[in-house]
Amino acid sequence: MLSNSSKYALKAVLYLANKTDESHKLMVKDLSEPTQVPKAYLAKLLQALSKQNIISATKGPKGGYYLTKENKENPVYSVIEVIDGNQRLEACVLGIDECNAQHPCPLHEYVNPTRTALLSTLKKMTIAELSLDLSNGASFLSR
Amino acid sequence: MLSNSSKYALKAVLYLANKTDESHKLMVKDLSEPTQVPKAYLAKLLQALSKQNIISATKGPKGGYYLTKENKENPVYSVIEVIDGNQRLEACVLGIDECNAQHPCPLHEYVNPTRTALLSTLKKMTIAELSLDLSNGASFLSR
DNA sequence: GAAATAACATGATAAAAATCATATTTCGGA
DNA sequence: TCCGAAATATGATTTTTATCATGTTATTTC
Ligand code: FES
Ligand code: FES
Numbered sequence: 001m002l003s004n005s006s007k008y009a010l011k012a013v014l015y016l017a018n019k020t021d022e023s024h025k026l027m028v029k030d031l032s033e034p035t036q037v038p039k040a041y042l043a044k045l046l047q048a049l050s051k052q053n054i055i056s057a058t059k060g061p062k063g064g065y066y067l068t069k070e071n072k073e074n075p076v077y078s079v080i081e082v083i084d085g086n087q088r089l090e091a092c093v094l095g096i097d098e099c100n101a102q103h104p105c106p107l108h109e110y111v112n113p114t115r116t117a118l119l120s121t122l123k124k125m126t127i128a129e130l131s132l133d134l135s136n137g138a139s140f141l142s143r
Numbered sequence: 144m145l146s147n148s149s150k151y152a153l154k155a156v157l158y159l160a161n162k163t164d165e166s167h168k169l170m171v172k173d174l175s176e177p178t179q180v181p182k183a184y185l186a187k188l189l190q191a192l193s194k195q196n197i198i199s200a201t202k203g204p205k206g207g208y209y210l211t212k213e214n215k216e217n218p219v220y221s222v223i224e225v226i227d228g229n230q231r232l233e234a235c236v237l238g239i240d241e242c243n244a245q246h247p248c249p250l251h252e253y254v255n256p257t258r259t260a261l262l263s264t265l266k267k268m269t270i271a272e273l274s275l276d277l278s279n280g281a282s283f284l285s286r
Numbered sequence: 287g288a289a290a291t292a293a294c295a296t297g298a299t300a301a302a303a304a305t306c307a308t309a310t311t312t313c314g315g316a
Numbered sequence: 317t318c319c320g321a322a323a324t325a326t327g328a329t330t331t332t333t334a335t336c337a338t339g340t341t342a343t344t345t346c
Binding site: 001002004007010011014093094095096097103104105106107108109110111114115117118121122125130131133134138139140141142143 | 144145147150153154157236237238239240246247248249250251252253254257260261264265268273274276277281282283284285286
């Protein structure tokens with residue numbers, strides 16, 4: 001469904017969402033532990049997200065990664081899109097050339113409705129919204 | 144969602160479903176073309192399916208792959224299970240240790256209901272059933 | 287303005303998935 | 317019974333993904 005990279009990126013971004021802002025930042029090593037993502041690998045992912053302005057960063061001492069208010073309003077899907085591209089979730093599950101109702105694969109009718117529903121959720125829901133019940137202990141990023 | 148291998152295997156099995164039986168068999172090269180799967184790769188997949196009795200095969204001239212009535216009654220999921228194992232579809236989408244409602248990841252509530260619904264469909268529906276509208280041109284395996 | 291600290295850029299290595307190749311076994315037909 | 321056709325077993329190669337490592341640049345602090 002999602003690549004390992006996307007899973008890692010999402011976990012890190014969700015963690016950032018309710019732990020950081022312009023004046024509270026986190027370094028990769030502080031993200032690596034709670035998200036269970038290897039440090040060097042996570043670093044590379046965060047750089048990619050930063051370059052696409054999905055997350056914010058400042059260099060040097062007292063620097064680190066953080067989410068601005070604007071960052072937090074981005075759709076959850078934007079993280080996935082940067083890392084995996086959009087084909088991964090939108091292409092035909094059986095890999096035929098294009099996925100549409102006029103020329104469906106045998107699984108289309110069973111997977112497409114729920115998949116497009118999920119996709120639309122991911123595109124509408126913001127990082128902030130998704131991270132909400134993480135902050136009140138209703139959901140988790142590891143274990 | 145599915146590995147390339149599973150997609151290929153599913154396409155081949157569905158093709159076999161309404162083209163073959165004990166007295167009408169197909170060789171890998173006759174499967175490779177309509178399913179758009181590289182011949183040597185498909186051969187290896189079919190061998191794995193055959194070894195697990197998901198499909199049937201006979202060697203030698205006039206031989207080939209085919210589905211018996213029993214084969215056709217297998218759940219669609221059995222193909223996926225043999226090729227991908229069951230973790231791929233059942234594990235947590237964010238990769239946390241186990242997926243359950245007592246200790247959910249932030250995406251759990253959005254993906255789990257539809258995913259378990261799909262899973263249950265795949266486990267209940269037979270190969271024969273899924274291949275049905277393939278035979279009347281209502282679904283397709285390529286293009 | 288020098289030193290320390292953090293992200294950034296880039297590339298190297300490792301592991302897994304996908305793909306290809308080839309020799310061996312089994313079976314049907316001449 | 318011998319020959320050819322097919323699956324089977326096994327392994328090699330290629331490509332992609334995941335992971336690690338290291339030097340460079342920006343920024344704060346002294
Ligand atoms: S055509 Fe296969 S999922 Fe839509
Ligand atoms: S816990 Fe993540 S999908 Fe269920």
